[in-house]
Amino acid sequence: MTVAIVGGNHRKRLHRALESVLQQDGPVIEVLLLDLSTADSASIVPHADPRVRTVSLPPPTTFGQARAVGVREARAPVVAFLEEHCVALPGWARELAVAHQGPWACVGSEIHNLNPGVGWSDAVHLGGYSNWMPPAMRGETATTAAHNSSYKRAALADIGTRLSELLVAEPLLQRELARRGHRLLVEPESKLAHENETHFRSLMAVWWWNRSYGRIRAREASWGWARRIIYLAFSMWIPWYRWARQLGFFVRRRRSALGRFAWNSPRIIILGYLAAAGLAVGALAGRTGDDLRFTDLELRTDEER
16 A cells, blocks of 8 residues: 655654554555655655655645645555554554455544643544544444545546545545445554644644635535525534534443543534634635645644644
């Protein structure tokens, strides 16, 4: 498989992610570093391993556009994406490769919290990754964890020119794959750890990602102005609806984490309002520049998570 990592100015995080991939015992034939850094930080990441190939991309390139370049440049039939603030745990690549021998166009991993107990990290993880946190259940699914899943390259190539935006709004990409008859799998034996945001300032990336998602979703579904306005009117209830669904999930399947979910619920609801507002604004007045703003906050800002 090809592992694609989009990197920016946070070179220590990128180096950590790269090392976790190079230490895998699975069939990683190449690692693509899709480099969106500014010039003053470009020389920090070592890449002596012959499997590592760096593709430098100009600053106007967005996160989704960089990932689409990774798909085009990949030499292997499977492309696994890993965010630069994540760590692939032992067996991650091997288990993805084994799963891709089956009929699955997309295979997702079990997601661990790389920085638990720090600031907003637990609320972000419980609110955003509850479906895939350990112990995740193996089986066919409608969605896997956005930005950290693996795909058969041919299935992505068939998407065409829409791919760069759908690789930002990945739940929409997965919905499109399902519409085309493809199947998705959660493989809990493949494990990675995700570093979550720890302070409120860093959560602005959540706002801008949801603005991008809202814009792309409204366009993909051909929403008219009436539906966009109705969505805005009901958006204040979305965080409570999502919270209630998650509560049911923790009661049914994650009772051991129910106390942590309850303790973090105020922050989870605040995050829900931040996301819902971004979705509504994106649907009403989103612009392609939102994607670049998300990219800058995620990869190029000096702000730590």
